[in-house]
Amino acid sequence: xxxxxxxQILKALRLKGSVYFHSFFKPPWGISVPALGNVARFHxxxxxxxxxxxxxxxxxxxxxxxxITIIPHGAAHVLSDRRDGEGTELEExxxxxxxxxxxxxxxxxxxxxxxxxxxxxxxxxxxxxxHSILATLPSYMHLADTKTVNGYWLEAxxxxxxxxxVEEKPGADAIVDRLTEIVFIQVxxxxxxxxxxxxxxxxxxxxxxxxxxxxxxxxxxxxxxxxETMAQEAGMSRTVFAERFTALMGMTPLxxxxxxxxxxxxxxxxxxxxxLIRIAEQVGYxxxxxxxxxxxxxxxxxxxxxxxxxHRPTEEHALNN
Numbered sequence: 001x002x003x004x005x006x007x008q009i010l011k012a013l014r015l016k017g018s019v020y021f022h023s024f025f026k027p028p029w030g031i032s033v034p035a036l037g038n039v040a041r042f043h044x045x046x047x048x049x050x051x052x053x054x055x056x057x058x059x060x061x062x063x064x065x066x067x068i069t070i071i072p073h074g075a076a077h078v079l080s081d082r083r084d085g086e087g088t089e090l091e092e093x094x095x096x097x098x099x100x101x102x103x104x105x106x107x108x109x110x111x112x113x114x115x116x117x118x119x120x121x122x123x124x125x126x127x128x129x130x131h132s133i134l135a136t137l138p139s140y141m142h143l144a145d146t147k148t149v150n151g152y153w154l155e156a157x158x159x160x161x162x163x164x165x166v167e168e169k170p171g172a173d174a175i176v177d178r179l180t181e182i183v184f185i186q187v188x189x190x191x192x193x194x195x196x197x198x199x200x201x202x203x204x205x206x207x208x209x210x211x212x213x214x215x216x217x218x219x220x221x222x223x224x225x226x227x228e229t230m231a232q233e234a235g236m237s238r239t240v241f242a243e244r245f246t247a248l249m250g251m252t253p254l255x256x257x258x259x260x261x262x263x264x265x266x267x268x269x270x271x272x273x274x275x276l277i278r279i280a281e282q283v284g285y286x287x288x289x290x291x292x293x294x295x296x297x298x299x300x301x302x303x304x305x306x307x308x309x310x311h312r313p314t315e316e317h318a319l320n321n
Contacts, residue, residue: 005210006211009133009218012263014124014125015123015124015125016125017176018121018177020121023105023106023107024104024105026112026115027114028082029080029085029107029109030088031080031087031093032076032088032089033078033087035075037074038125039124040184041071041121041122041123042123042180043068043120044067045063045065045066045067045068046119046158046159047115047117049064049116050079050081051083051085053077055076061140064145067143068142068187069142070123072134075140081116119161132251133202136200141187143187143190161175189206201249203248213241221261221264222282222284225257225284226254227253230253230257257284262298268282270306270310277291279291292304
């Protein structure tokens with residue numbers, strides 16, 4: 001089965017799911033989670049309910065049993081049993097609860113019958129990842145009552161993840177990471193289903209015709225792409241394609257091609273020792289000079305400067321040892 005556009009983008013961004021803990025909170029309780037860049041944090045209510053207040057968002061969000069929320073930009077937030085409850089700093093919660101780094105995190109008062117069980121973690125992306133899908137995601141995504149999304153599978157998956165964390169069986173980390181990545185993709189799909197074209201770039205990526213074109217661009221970035229050839233891949237007229245693409249993706253088709261090429265070039269610059277001309281040709285530039293100009297317009301540094309800057313600490317460390 002060939003990769004679709006969303007799968008290709010998430011692979012390029014190096015999406016990696018990770019679960020912090022399976023938590024058990026008894027009223028009264030509140031946790032203040034600090035901001036953390038380059039991650040999308042998530043919380044799922046396995047049992048009971050709680051309130052979520054995201055920094056910069058006016059209204060709090062109520063998480064009921066079965067709900068999942070993702071905070072795409074790693075913003076600071078407070079989880080609490082009360083709508084306006086204050087939160088204890090996360091680091092202090094970890095110390096006071098005696099959390100060892102695995103198993104269940106228990107915190108709060110004594111009201112067992114009103115306890116809230118949450119599955120908490122994050123989705124991490126490649127540092128410096130370059131794609132508009134990240135910038136256009138909202139402050140938070142709330143998927144209410146996951147039983148309504150493709151049956152009961154999502155809630156069942158998350159309960160299975162919770163049991164793997166608690167039981168700590170061999171291979172549990174790998175299972176948990178892969179399953180949470182699947183959950184992230186499903187939440188993105190559901191967000192587009194609910195938001196429609198208001199989802200912007202993500203709606204464009206999941207659009208059947210635009211997605212088919214994007215998949216071909218991702219698969220063959222060195223091709224001499226024009227608006228006409230992209231429109232043919234999408235099965236649309238040139239004018240309609242250009243207007244639709246720009247409206248949903250937030251950039252022109254040719255700008256997107258450059259955007260994707262630069263993302264791939266940056267990755268290869270940092271991950272390989274390939275000569276600049278080889279990287280340039282792989283992403284569609286026939287000369288190193290034209291590649292350098294395009295790269296500098298995107299990143300404000302030349303490819304050579306970025307590579308030297310990235311490897312300088314390692315080189316200095318080697319010289320000092």
